[in-house]
Amino acid sequence: MKRIVKDFSVKDFIMITIGIFLVAFGLEYFHIPNNIAAGGVSGLAIIINSFLSMIPVGAIILVLNVILFAVAFVTVGGGFGAKTLYASFGLSVIMWVMETFFTPGVLTEDLFINAAVGTFVIGIGMAMVFNYGASTGGTDILAKILHKYIHMDIGKALLVVDFIIGLASIATFGITAGLYALLAIVINGNLIDRLILGFNTSKELMIISKKEQEIIKFIIEELDKSCTVLNGYGGYTSEDIQVLYVILSRREYIRLRGFIKEIDPRAFISVNEVHEVLGEGFIDIKL
Structure with missing residues:
Protein backbone atom coordinates (compact mmCIF):
# COMPACT_ATOMS: atom_id res chain seq x y z
CA MET A 1 0.00 0.00 0.00
CA LYS A 2 1.66 3.21 -1.17
CA ARG A 3 -0.69 5.76 0.30
CA ILE A 4 -3.88 5.27 2.29
CA VAL A 5 -4.01 8.39 4.45
CA LYS A 6 -4.20 11.84 2.86
CA ASP A 7 -5.49 15.15 4.11
CA PHE A 8 -9.19 14.56 4.64
CA SER A 9 -10.83 17.75 5.94
CA VAL A 10 -14.35 18.08 7.31
CA LYS A 11 -15.35 19.92 4.13
CA ASP A 12 -14.00 17.06 1.98
CA PHE A 13 -15.94 14.57 4.08
CA ILE A 14 -19.20 16.53 3.80
CA MET A 15 -18.95 17.19 0.06
CA ILE A 16 -17.92 13.63 -0.81
CA THR A 17 -20.77 12.31 1.35
CA ILE A 18 -23.28 14.54 -0.47
CA GLY A 19 -21.80 13.38 -3.78
CA ILE A 20 -22.12 9.65 -3.05
CA PHE A 21 -25.64 10.25 -1.67
CA LEU A 22 -26.63 11.78 -5.03
CA VAL A 23 -25.05 8.85 -6.89
CA ALA A 24 -26.94 6.40 -4.67
CA PHE A 25 -30.22 8.31 -5.14
CA GLY A 26 -29.84 8.38 -8.93
CA LEU A 27 -29.12 4.67 -9.01
CA GLU A 28 -31.82 3.56 -6.58
CA TYR A 29 -34.69 5.70 -7.86
CA PHE A 30 -33.97 5.98 -11.59
CA HIS A 31 -31.47 3.50 -13.01
CA ILE A 32 -31.91 0.33 -10.95
CA PRO A 33 -35.75 0.11 -11.06
CA ASN A 34 -35.62 0.52 -14.85
CA ASN A 35 -32.64 -1.78 -15.54
CA ILE A 36 -30.45 1.02 -16.92
CA ALA A 37 -26.94 -0.42 -16.48
CA ALA A 38 -24.99 2.70 -17.42
CA GLY A 39 -21.47 1.33 -17.07
CA GLY A 40 -19.21 1.11 -14.06
CA VAL A 41 -19.46 -1.29 -11.16
CA SER A 42 -23.02 -0.07 -10.53
CA GLY A 43 -24.03 -1.08 -14.06
CA LEU A 44 -22.40 -4.47 -13.66
CA ALA A 45 -24.16 -4.88 -10.30
CA ILE A 46 -27.54 -4.11 -11.91
CA ILE A 47 -26.91 -6.86 -14.48
CA ILE A 48 -25.84 -9.37 -11.81
CA ASN A 49 -28.89 -8.44 -9.72
CA SER A 50 -31.14 -9.46 -12.61
CA PHE A 51 -29.85 -13.02 -12.14
CA LEU A 52 -29.46 -12.89 -8.34
CA SER A 53 -32.45 -10.76 -7.37
CA MET A 54 -32.24 -11.84 -3.72
CA ILE A 55 -28.98 -9.86 -3.33
CA PRO A 56 -29.42 -6.05 -3.23
CA VAL A 57 -27.49 -3.99 -5.79
CA GLY A 58 -25.69 -2.09 -3.01
CA ALA A 59 -24.38 -5.36 -1.55
CA ILE A 60 -23.22 -6.51 -5.00
CA ILE A 61 -21.37 -3.22 -5.50
CA LEU A 62 -19.68 -3.69 -2.13
CA VAL A 63 -18.53 -7.23 -2.99
CA LEU A 64 -17.32 -6.18 -6.45
CA ASN A 65 -15.36 -3.25 -5.01
CA VAL A 66 -13.73 -5.45 -2.36
CA ILE A 67 -12.67 -7.91 -5.08
CA LEU A 68 -11.41 -5.14 -7.37
CA PHE A 69 -9.45 -3.40 -4.61
CA ALA A 70 -7.89 -6.73 -3.61
CA VAL A 71 -6.90 -7.47 -7.22
CA ALA A 72 -5.54 -3.95 -7.62
CA PHE A 73 -3.34 -4.19 -4.53
CA VAL A 74 -1.80 -7.36 -6.00
CA THR A 75 -1.47 -6.17 -9.60
CA VAL A 76 -0.99 -2.39 -9.61
CA GLY A 77 0.02 -1.73 -6.02
CA GLY A 78 -2.98 0.15 -4.62
CA GLY A 79 -2.30 3.74 -3.61
CA PHE A 80 -5.95 4.79 -3.65
CA GLY A 81 -6.08 7.13 -0.67
CA ALA A 82 -8.54 7.44 2.18
CA LYS A 83 -10.98 9.53 0.16
CA THR A 84 -11.42 6.89 -2.54
CA LEU A 85 -11.79 4.11 0.00
CA TYR A 86 -14.40 6.14 1.87
CA ALA A 87 -16.32 7.05 -1.30
CA SER A 88 -16.26 3.49 -2.66
CA PHE A 89 -17.51 1.76 0.46
CA GLY A 90 -19.65 4.70 1.63
CA THR A 119 -27.73 10.30 -15.39
CA PHE A 120 -27.95 14.00 -14.45
CA VAL A 121 -28.21 13.30 -10.70
CA ILE A 122 -25.44 10.68 -10.81
CA GLY A 123 -23.27 13.03 -12.89
CA ILE A 124 -23.58 15.82 -10.32
CA GLY A 125 -22.70 13.39 -7.53
CA MET A 126 -19.72 11.93 -9.36
CA ALA A 127 -18.43 15.39 -10.25
CA MET A 128 -18.56 16.38 -6.56
CA VAL A 129 -16.69 13.21 -5.59
CA PHE A 130 -14.00 13.72 -8.26
CA ASN A 131 -13.74 17.44 -7.49
CA TYR A 132 -12.68 16.66 -3.90
CA GLY A 133 -9.97 14.21 -4.89
CA ALA A 134 -11.83 10.90 -4.59
CA SER A 135 -13.45 8.35 -6.85
CA THR A 136 -15.85 5.48 -6.32
CA GLY A 137 -13.30 2.89 -7.42
CA GLY A 138 -14.97 0.34 -9.65
CA THR A 139 -14.05 0.44 -13.31
CA ASP A 140 -11.27 2.95 -12.57
CA ILE A 141 -9.42 -0.03 -11.09
CA LEU A 142 -10.03 -2.22 -14.16
CA ALA A 143 -8.76 0.62 -16.33
CA LYS A 144 -5.54 0.81 -14.29
CA ILE A 145 -5.03 -2.93 -14.69
CA LEU A 146 -5.56 -2.75 -18.47
CA HIS A 147 -3.21 0.22 -18.63
CA LYS A 148 -0.45 -1.69 -16.84
CA TYR A 149 -0.65 -4.98 -18.72
CA ILE A 150 -1.68 -4.02 -22.26
CA HIS A 151 -0.50 -0.38 -22.16
CA MET A 152 -3.91 1.00 -23.05
CA ASP A 153 -4.58 4.66 -22.28
CA ILE A 154 -6.64 4.89 -19.07
CA GLY A 155 -9.34 7.01 -20.68
CA LYS A 156 -9.75 4.51 -23.51
CA ALA A 157 -9.64 1.61 -21.07
CA LEU A 158 -12.51 3.15 -19.08
CA LEU A 159 -14.53 3.58 -22.26
CA VAL A 160 -13.87 -0.04 -23.31
CA VAL A 161 -14.91 -1.42 -19.91
CA ASP A 162 -18.09 0.67 -19.80
CA PHE A 163 -18.91 -0.20 -23.42
CA ILE A 164 -18.63 -3.92 -22.65
CA ILE A 165 -20.99 -3.45 -19.70
CA GLY A 166 -23.35 -1.57 -22.01
CA LEU A 167 -23.33 -4.46 -24.50
CA ALA A 168 -24.01 -6.88 -21.64
CA SER A 169 -26.97 -4.66 -20.71
CA ILE A 170 -28.40 -5.04 -24.21
CA ALA A 171 -28.05 -8.82 -23.96
CA THR A 172 -29.66 -8.87 -20.50
CA PHE A 173 -32.43 -6.26 -20.63
CA GLY A 174 -33.12 -5.87 -24.34
CA ILE A 175 -32.26 -3.35 -27.03
CA THR A 176 -34.24 -0.38 -25.64
CA ALA A 177 -32.90 -0.38 -22.07
CA GLY A 178 -29.44 -1.32 -23.36
CA LEU A 179 -29.26 1.57 -25.83
CA TYR A 180 -30.42 3.99 -23.13
CA ALA A 181 -27.62 2.62 -20.95
CA LEU A 182 -25.03 3.21 -23.70
CA LEU A 183 -26.37 6.72 -24.24
CA ALA A 184 -26.19 7.39 -20.49
CA ILE A 185 -22.55 6.22 -20.46
CA VAL A 186 -21.57 8.73 -23.17
CA ILE A 187 -23.57 11.61 -21.64
CA ASN A 188 -22.37 10.93 -18.10
CA GLY A 189 -18.68 11.22 -19.01
CA ASN A 190 -19.18 14.56 -20.75
CA LEU A 191 -21.50 15.83 -18.02
CA ILE A 192 -18.99 15.07 -15.27
CA ASP A 193 -16.22 16.89 -17.14
CA ARG A 194 -18.38 19.99 -17.66
CA LEU A 195 -19.62 20.02 -14.06
CA ILE A 196 -16.08 19.77 -12.68
CA LEU A 197 -15.10 22.75 -14.85
CA GLY A 198 -18.08 24.63 -13.44
CA PHE A 199 -17.15 23.82 -9.83
CA ASN A 200 -13.62 25.13 -10.34
CA THR A 201 -14.36 28.25 -12.39
CA SER A 202 -12.63 31.40 -11.11
CA LYS A 203 -12.25 34.96 -12.39
CA GLU A 204 -8.91 36.19 -13.72
CA LEU A 205 -8.60 39.98 -13.50
CA MET A 206 -6.21 42.54 -14.96
CA ILE A 207 -6.79 45.94 -13.34
CA ILE A 208 -5.40 49.36 -14.25
CA SER A 209 -6.31 52.13 -11.85
CA LYS A 210 -4.86 55.25 -10.30
CA LYS A 211 -6.13 53.89 -6.98
CA GLU A 212 -4.00 50.74 -7.14
CA GLN A 213 -2.81 50.98 -3.52
CA GLU A 214 -6.39 51.09 -2.18
CA ILE A 215 -7.32 48.17 -4.41
CA ILE A 216 -4.32 46.11 -3.28
CA LYS A 217 -5.22 46.84 0.37
CA PHE A 218 -8.83 45.74 -0.25
CA ILE A 219 -7.72 42.50 -1.93
CA ILE A 220 -5.36 41.62 0.92
CA GLU A 221 -7.36 42.80 3.94
CA GLU A 222 -10.98 42.30 2.86
CA LEU A 223 -10.74 39.34 0.47
CA ASP A 224 -7.79 37.64 2.18
CA LYS A 225 -6.10 37.17 -1.21
CA SER A 226 -2.94 38.49 -2.80
CA CYS A 227 -2.20 39.88 -6.23
CA THR A 228 0.75 40.42 -8.57
CA VAL A 229 1.79 43.93 -9.58
CA LEU A 230 3.09 44.20 -13.14
CA ASN A 231 4.98 47.25 -14.38
CA GLY A 232 3.55 48.59 -17.63
CA TYR A 233 3.72 51.51 -20.02
CA GLY A 234 0.71 53.38 -21.41
CA GLY A 235 0.85 53.46 -25.19
CA TYR A 236 -1.46 56.47 -25.42
CA THR A 237 -0.39 58.42 -22.34
CA SER A 238 3.31 57.49 -22.48
CA GLU A 239 3.19 57.08 -18.70
CA ASP A 240 4.43 54.29 -16.47
CA ILE A 241 1.50 52.30 -15.04
CA GLN A 242 0.97 49.39 -12.70
CA VAL A 243 -1.24 46.47 -13.72
CA LEU A 244 -2.76 44.34 -10.96
CA TYR A 245 -3.17 40.66 -11.74
CA VAL A 246 -5.43 38.62 -9.43
CA ILE A 247 -7.55 35.46 -9.52
CA LEU A 248 -10.72 35.40 -7.41
CA SER A 249 -13.86 33.37 -6.90
CA ARG A 250 -17.04 34.74 -8.47
CA ARG A 251 -18.27 36.11 -5.13
CA GLU A 252 -14.93 37.79 -4.41
CA TYR A 253 -14.87 39.28 -7.92
CA ILE A 254 -18.31 40.85 -7.39
CA ARG A 255 -17.15 42.42 -4.12
CA LEU A 256 -13.97 43.77 -5.72
CA ARG A 257 -15.85 45.14 -8.73
CA GLY A 258 -18.23 47.01 -6.43
CA PHE A 259 -15.32 48.46 -4.44
CA ILE A 260 -13.48 49.64 -7.58
CA LYS A 261 -16.69 51.20 -8.91
CA GLU A 262 -16.93 53.29 -5.74
CA ILE A 263 -13.33 54.54 -5.59
CA ASP A 264 -12.41 54.74 -9.29
CA PRO A 265 -15.25 54.50 -11.83
CA ARG A 266 -12.74 55.14 -14.65
CA ALA A 267 -10.61 52.10 -13.80
CA PHE A 268 -9.91 49.54 -16.53
CA ILE A 269 -10.77 45.91 -15.66
CA SER A 270 -10.25 42.91 -17.93
CA VAL A 271 -12.02 39.72 -16.79
CA ASN A 272 -11.54 36.15 -18.01
CA GLU A 273 -12.85 32.83 -16.75
CA VAL A 274 -10.33 30.17 -15.74
CA HIS A 275 -11.45 26.60 -15.16
CA GLU A 276 -8.75 25.38 -12.82
CA VAL A 277 -6.44 27.16 -10.40
CA LEU A 278 -3.91 25.17 -8.41
CA GLY A 279 -1.82 26.38 -5.51
CA GLU A 280 -2.08 28.29 -2.24
CA GLY A 281 -5.52 29.70 -1.61
CA PHE A 282 -7.15 27.48 -4.23
CA ILE A 283 -7.02 23.74 -4.98
CA ASP A 284 -4.17 21.72 -3.47
CA ILE A 285 -1.73 21.09 -6.32
CA LYS A 286 -1.12 17.58 -4.95
CA LEU A 287 -4.69 16.39 -5.66
Missing part, protein backbone atom coordinates in the same frame (compact mmCIF):
# COMPACT_ATOMS: atom_id res chain seq x y z
CA LEU A 91 -21.68 4.45 -1.59
CA SER A 92 -22.51 0.83 -0.81
CA VAL A 93 -23.52 1.71 2.75
CA ILE A 94 -25.84 4.52 1.63
CA MET A 95 -27.42 2.26 -1.00
CA TRP A 96 -27.93 -0.45 1.63
CA VAL A 97 -29.67 2.07 3.92
CA MET A 98 -31.93 3.21 1.07
CA GLU A 99 -32.79 -0.37 0.08
CA THR A 100 -33.41 -1.46 3.67
CA PHE A 101 -35.40 1.44 5.08
CA PHE A 102 -36.91 3.30 2.11
CA THR A 103 -37.67 0.54 -0.45
CA PRO A 104 -36.95 2.54 -3.64
CA GLY A 105 -39.32 1.99 -6.53
CA VAL A 106 -40.20 3.30 -9.97
CA LEU A 107 -40.98 7.03 -9.83
CA THR A 108 -42.08 7.22 -13.47
CA GLU A 109 -42.66 4.67 -16.21
CA ASP A 110 -41.01 6.86 -18.86
CA LEU A 111 -37.67 5.22 -19.67
CA PHE A 112 -36.24 8.36 -21.23
CA ILE A 113 -36.97 10.47 -18.14
CA ASN A 114 -35.44 7.81 -15.89
CA ALA A 115 -32.29 7.60 -18.02
CA ALA A 116 -31.94 11.39 -18.36
CA VAL A 117 -32.73 12.43 -14.78
CA GLY A 118 -30.80 9.51 -13.29
Whole structure:
Protein backbone atom coordinates (compact mmCIF):
# COMPACT_ATOMS: atom_id res chain seq x y z
CA MET A 1 0.00 0.00 0.00
CA LYS A 2 1.66 3.21 -1.17
CA ARG A 3 -0.69 5.76 0.30
CA ILE A 4 -3.88 5.27 2.29
CA VAL A 5 -4.01 8.39 4.45
CA LYS A 6 -4.20 11.84 2.86
CA ASP A 7 -5.49 15.15 4.11
CA PHE A 8 -9.19 14.56 4.64
CA SER A 9 -10.83 17.75 5.94
CA VAL A 10 -14.35 18.08 7.31
CA LYS A 11 -15.35 19.92 4.13
CA ASP A 12 -14.00 17.06 1.98
CA PHE A 13 -15.94 14.57 4.08
CA ILE A 14 -19.20 16.53 3.80
CA MET A 15 -18.95 17.19 0.06
CA ILE A 16 -17.92 13.63 -0.81
CA THR A 17 -20.77 12.31 1.35
CA ILE A 18 -23.28 14.54 -0.47
CA GLY A 19 -21.80 13.38 -3.78
CA ILE A 20 -22.12 9.65 -3.05
CA PHE A 21 -25.64 10.25 -1.67
CA LEU A 22 -26.63 11.78 -5.03
CA VAL A 23 -25.05 8.85 -6.89
CA ALA A 24 -26.94 6.40 -4.67
CA PHE A 25 -30.22 8.31 -5.14
CA GLY A 26 -29.84 8.38 -8.93
CA LEU A 27 -29.12 4.67 -9.01
CA GLU A 28 -31.82 3.56 -6.58
CA TYR A 29 -34.69 5.70 -7.86
CA PHE A 30 -33.97 5.98 -11.59
CA HIS A 31 -31.47 3.50 -13.01
CA ILE A 32 -31.91 0.33 -10.95
CA PRO A 33 -35.75 0.11 -11.06
CA ASN A 34 -35.62 0.52 -14.85
CA ASN A 35 -32.64 -1.78 -15.54
CA ILE A 36 -30.45 1.02 -16.92
CA ALA A 37 -26.94 -0.42 -16.48
CA ALA A 38 -24.99 2.70 -17.42
CA GLY A 39 -21.47 1.33 -17.07
CA GLY A 40 -19.21 1.11 -14.06
CA VAL A 41 -19.46 -1.29 -11.16
CA SER A 42 -23.02 -0.07 -10.53
CA GLY A 43 -24.03 -1.08 -14.06
CA LEU A 44 -22.40 -4.47 -13.66
CA ALA A 45 -24.16 -4.88 -10.30
CA ILE A 46 -27.54 -4.11 -11.91
CA ILE A 47 -26.91 -6.86 -14.48
CA ILE A 48 -25.84 -9.37 -11.81
CA ASN A 49 -28.89 -8.44 -9.72
CA SER A 50 -31.14 -9.46 -12.61
CA PHE A 51 -29.85 -13.02 -12.14
CA LEU A 52 -29.46 -12.89 -8.34
CA SER A 53 -32.45 -10.76 -7.37
CA MET A 54 -32.24 -11.84 -3.72
CA ILE A 55 -28.98 -9.86 -3.33
CA PRO A 56 -29.42 -6.05 -3.23
CA VAL A 57 -27.49 -3.99 -5.79
CA GLY A 58 -25.69 -2.09 -3.01
CA ALA A 59 -24.38 -5.36 -1.55
CA ILE A 60 -23.22 -6.51 -5.00
CA ILE A 61 -21.37 -3.22 -5.50
CA LEU A 62 -19.68 -3.69 -2.13
CA VAL A 63 -18.53 -7.23 -2.99
CA LEU A 64 -17.32 -6.18 -6.45
CA ASN A 65 -15.36 -3.25 -5.01
CA VAL A 66 -13.73 -5.45 -2.36
CA ILE A 67 -12.67 -7.91 -5.08
CA LEU A 68 -11.41 -5.14 -7.37
CA PHE A 69 -9.45 -3.40 -4.61
CA ALA A 70 -7.89 -6.73 -3.61
CA VAL A 71 -6.90 -7.47 -7.22
CA ALA A 72 -5.54 -3.95 -7.62
CA PHE A 73 -3.34 -4.19 -4.53
CA VAL A 74 -1.80 -7.36 -6.00
CA THR A 75 -1.47 -6.17 -9.60
CA VAL A 76 -0.99 -2.39 -9.61
CA GLY A 77 0.02 -1.73 -6.02
CA GLY A 78 -2.98 0.15 -4.62
CA GLY A 79 -2.30 3.74 -3.61
CA PHE A 80 -5.95 4.79 -3.65
CA GLY A 81 -6.08 7.13 -0.67
CA ALA A 82 -8.54 7.44 2.18
CA LYS A 83 -10.98 9.53 0.16
CA THR A 84 -11.42 6.89 -2.54
CA LEU A 85 -11.79 4.11 0.00
CA TYR A 86 -14.40 6.14 1.87
CA ALA A 87 -16.32 7.05 -1.30
CA SER A 88 -16.26 3.49 -2.66
CA PHE A 89 -17.51 1.76 0.46
CA GLY A 90 -19.65 4.70 1.63
CA LEU A 91 -21.68 4.45 -1.59
CA SER A 92 -22.51 0.83 -0.81
CA VAL A 93 -23.52 1.71 2.75
CA ILE A 94 -25.84 4.52 1.63
CA MET A 95 -27.42 2.26 -1.00
CA TRP A 96 -27.93 -0.45 1.63
CA VAL A 97 -29.67 2.07 3.92
CA MET A 98 -31.93 3.21 1.07
CA GLU A 99 -32.79 -0.37 0.08
CA THR A 100 -33.41 -1.46 3.67
CA PHE A 101 -35.40 1.44 5.08
CA PHE A 102 -36.91 3.30 2.11
CA THR A 103 -37.67 0.54 -0.45
CA PRO A 104 -36.95 2.54 -3.64
CA GLY A 105 -39.32 1.99 -6.53
CA VAL A 106 -40.20 3.30 -9.97
CA LEU A 107 -40.98 7.03 -9.83
CA THR A 108 -42.08 7.22 -13.47
CA GLU A 109 -42.66 4.67 -16.21
CA ASP A 110 -41.01 6.86 -18.86
CA LEU A 111 -37.67 5.22 -19.67
CA PHE A 112 -36.24 8.36 -21.23
CA ILE A 113 -36.97 10.47 -18.14
CA ASN A 114 -35.44 7.81 -15.89
CA ALA A 115 -32.29 7.60 -18.02
CA ALA A 116 -31.94 11.39 -18.36
CA VAL A 117 -32.73 12.43 -14.78
CA GLY A 118 -30.80 9.51 -13.29
CA THR A 119 -27.73 10.30 -15.39
CA PHE A 120 -27.95 14.00 -14.45
CA VAL A 121 -28.21 13.30 -10.70
CA ILE A 122 -25.44 10.68 -10.81
CA GLY A 123 -23.27 13.03 -12.89
CA ILE A 124 -23.58 15.82 -10.32
CA GLY A 125 -22.70 13.39 -7.53
CA MET A 126 -19.72 11.93 -9.36
CA ALA A 127 -18.43 15.39 -10.25
CA MET A 128 -18.56 16.38 -6.56
CA VAL A 129 -16.69 13.21 -5.59
CA PHE A 130 -14.00 13.72 -8.26
CA ASN A 131 -13.74 17.44 -7.49
CA TYR A 132 -12.68 16.66 -3.90
CA GLY A 133 -9.97 14.21 -4.89
CA ALA A 134 -11.83 10.90 -4.59
CA SER A 135 -13.45 8.35 -6.85
CA THR A 136 -15.85 5.48 -6.32
CA GLY A 137 -13.30 2.89 -7.42
CA GLY A 138 -14.97 0.34 -9.65
CA THR A 139 -14.05 0.44 -13.31
CA ASP A 140 -11.27 2.95 -12.57
CA ILE A 141 -9.42 -0.03 -11.09
CA LEU A 142 -10.03 -2.22 -14.16
CA ALA A 143 -8.76 0.62 -16.33
CA LYS A 144 -5.54 0.81 -14.29
CA ILE A 145 -5.03 -2.93 -14.69
CA LEU A 146 -5.56 -2.75 -18.47
CA HIS A 147 -3.21 0.22 -18.63
CA LYS A 148 -0.45 -1.69 -16.84
CA TYR A 149 -0.65 -4.98 -18.72
CA ILE A 150 -1.68 -4.02 -22.26
CA HIS A 151 -0.50 -0.38 -22.16
CA MET A 152 -3.91 1.00 -23.05
CA ASP A 153 -4.58 4.66 -22.28
CA ILE A 154 -6.64 4.89 -19.07
CA GLY A 155 -9.34 7.01 -20.68
CA LYS A 156 -9.75 4.51 -23.51
CA ALA A 157 -9.64 1.61 -21.07
CA LEU A 158 -12.51 3.15 -19.08
CA LEU A 159 -14.53 3.58 -22.26
CA VAL A 160 -13.87 -0.04 -23.31
CA VAL A 161 -14.91 -1.42 -19.91
CA ASP A 162 -18.09 0.67 -19.80
CA PHE A 163 -18.91 -0.20 -23.42
CA ILE A 164 -18.63 -3.92 -22.65
CA ILE A 165 -20.99 -3.45 -19.70
CA GLY A 166 -23.35 -1.57 -22.01
CA LEU A 167 -23.33 -4.46 -24.50
CA ALA A 168 -24.01 -6.88 -21.64
CA SER A 169 -26.97 -4.66 -20.71
CA ILE A 170 -28.40 -5.04 -24.21
CA ALA A 171 -28.05 -8.82 -23.96
CA THR A 172 -29.66 -8.87 -20.50
CA PHE A 173 -32.43 -6.26 -20.63
CA GLY A 174 -33.12 -5.87 -24.34
CA ILE A 175 -32.26 -3.35 -27.03
CA THR A 176 -34.24 -0.38 -25.64
CA ALA A 177 -32.90 -0.38 -22.07
CA GLY A 178 -29.44 -1.32 -23.36
CA LEU A 179 -29.26 1.57 -25.83
CA TYR A 180 -30.42 3.99 -23.13
CA ALA A 181 -27.62 2.62 -20.95
CA LEU A 182 -25.03 3.21 -23.70
CA LEU A 183 -26.37 6.72 -24.24
CA ALA A 184 -26.19 7.39 -20.49
CA ILE A 185 -22.55 6.22 -20.46
CA VAL A 186 -21.57 8.73 -23.17
CA ILE A 187 -23.57 11.61 -21.64
CA ASN A 188 -22.37 10.93 -18.10
CA GLY A 189 -18.68 11.22 -19.01
CA ASN A 190 -19.18 14.56 -20.75
CA LEU A 191 -21.50 15.83 -18.02
CA ILE A 192 -18.99 15.07 -15.27
CA ASP A 193 -16.22 16.89 -17.14
CA ARG A 194 -18.38 19.99 -17.66
CA LEU A 195 -19.62 20.02 -14.06
CA ILE A 196 -16.08 19.77 -12.68
CA LEU A 197 -15.10 22.75 -14.85
CA GLY A 198 -18.08 24.63 -13.44
CA PHE A 199 -17.15 23.82 -9.83
CA ASN A 200 -13.62 25.13 -10.34
CA THR A 201 -14.36 28.25 -12.39
CA SER A 202 -12.63 31.40 -11.11
CA LYS A 203 -12.25 34.96 -12.39
CA GLU A 204 -8.91 36.19 -13.72
CA LEU A 205 -8.60 39.98 -13.50
CA MET A 206 -6.21 42.54 -14.96
CA ILE A 207 -6.79 45.94 -13.34
CA ILE A 208 -5.40 49.36 -14.25
CA SER A 209 -6.31 52.13 -11.85
CA LYS A 210 -4.86 55.25 -10.30
CA LYS A 211 -6.13 53.89 -6.98
CA GLU A 212 -4.00 50.74 -7.14
CA GLN A 213 -2.81 50.98 -3.52
CA GLU A 214 -6.39 51.09 -2.18
CA ILE A 215 -7.32 48.17 -4.41
CA ILE A 216 -4.32 46.11 -3.28
CA LYS A 217 -5.22 46.84 0.37
CA PHE A 218 -8.83 45.74 -0.25
CA ILE A 219 -7.72 42.50 -1.93
CA ILE A 220 -5.36 41.62 0.92
CA GLU A 221 -7.36 42.80 3.94
CA GLU A 222 -10.98 42.30 2.86
CA LEU A 223 -10.74 39.34 0.47
CA ASP A 224 -7.79 37.64 2.18
CA LYS A 225 -6.10 37.17 -1.21
CA SER A 226 -2.94 38.49 -2.80
CA CYS A 227 -2.20 39.88 -6.23
CA THR A 228 0.75 40.42 -8.57
CA VAL A 229 1.79 43.93 -9.58
CA LEU A 230 3.09 44.20 -13.14
CA ASN A 231 4.98 47.25 -14.38
CA GLY A 232 3.55 48.59 -17.63
CA TYR A 233 3.72 51.51 -20.02
CA GLY A 234 0.71 53.38 -21.41
CA GLY A 235 0.85 53.46 -25.19
CA TYR A 236 -1.46 56.47 -25.42
CA THR A 237 -0.39 58.42 -22.34
CA SER A 238 3.31 57.49 -22.48
CA GLU A 239 3.19 57.08 -18.70
CA ASP A 240 4.43 54.29 -16.47
CA ILE A 241 1.50 52.30 -15.04
CA GLN A 242 0.97 49.39 -12.70
CA VAL A 243 -1.24 46.47 -13.72
CA LEU A 244 -2.76 44.34 -10.96
CA TYR A 245 -3.17 40.66 -11.74
CA VAL A 246 -5.43 38.62 -9.43
CA ILE A 247 -7.55 35.46 -9.52
CA LEU A 248 -10.72 35.40 -7.41
CA SER A 249 -13.86 33.37 -6.90
CA ARG A 250 -17.04 34.74 -8.47
CA ARG A 251 -18.27 36.11 -5.13
CA GLU A 252 -14.93 37.79 -4.41
CA TYR A 253 -14.87 39.28 -7.92
CA ILE A 254 -18.31 40.85 -7.39
CA ARG A 255 -17.15 42.42 -4.12
CA LEU A 256 -13.97 43.77 -5.72
CA ARG A 257 -15.85 45.14 -8.73
CA GLY A 258 -18.23 47.01 -6.43
CA PHE A 259 -15.32 48.46 -4.44
CA ILE A 260 -13.48 49.64 -7.58
CA LYS A 261 -16.69 51.20 -8.91
CA GLU A 262 -16.93 53.29 -5.74
CA ILE A 263 -13.33 54.54 -5.59
CA ASP A 264 -12.41 54.74 -9.29
CA PRO A 265 -15.25 54.50 -11.83
CA ARG A 266 -12.74 55.14 -14.65
CA ALA A 267 -10.61 52.10 -13.80
CA PHE A 268 -9.91 49.54 -16.53
CA ILE A 269 -10.77 45.91 -15.66
CA SER A 270 -10.25 42.91 -17.93
CA VAL A 271 -12.02 39.72 -16.79
CA ASN A 272 -11.54 36.15 -18.01
CA GLU A 273 -12.85 32.83 -16.75
CA VAL A 274 -10.33 30.17 -15.74
CA HIS A 275 -11.45 26.60 -15.16
CA GLU A 276 -8.75 25.38 -12.82
CA VAL A 277 -6.44 27.16 -10.40
CA LEU A 278 -3.91 25.17 -8.41
CA GLY A 279 -1.82 26.38 -5.51
CA GLU A 280 -2.08 28.29 -2.24
CA GLY A 281 -5.52 29.70 -1.61
CA PHE A 282 -7.15 27.48 -4.23
CA ILE A 283 -7.02 23.74 -4.98
CA ASP A 284 -4.17 21.72 -3.47
CA ILE A 285 -1.73 21.09 -6.32
CA LYS A 286 -1.12 17.58 -4.95
CA LEU A 287 -4.69 16.39 -5.66
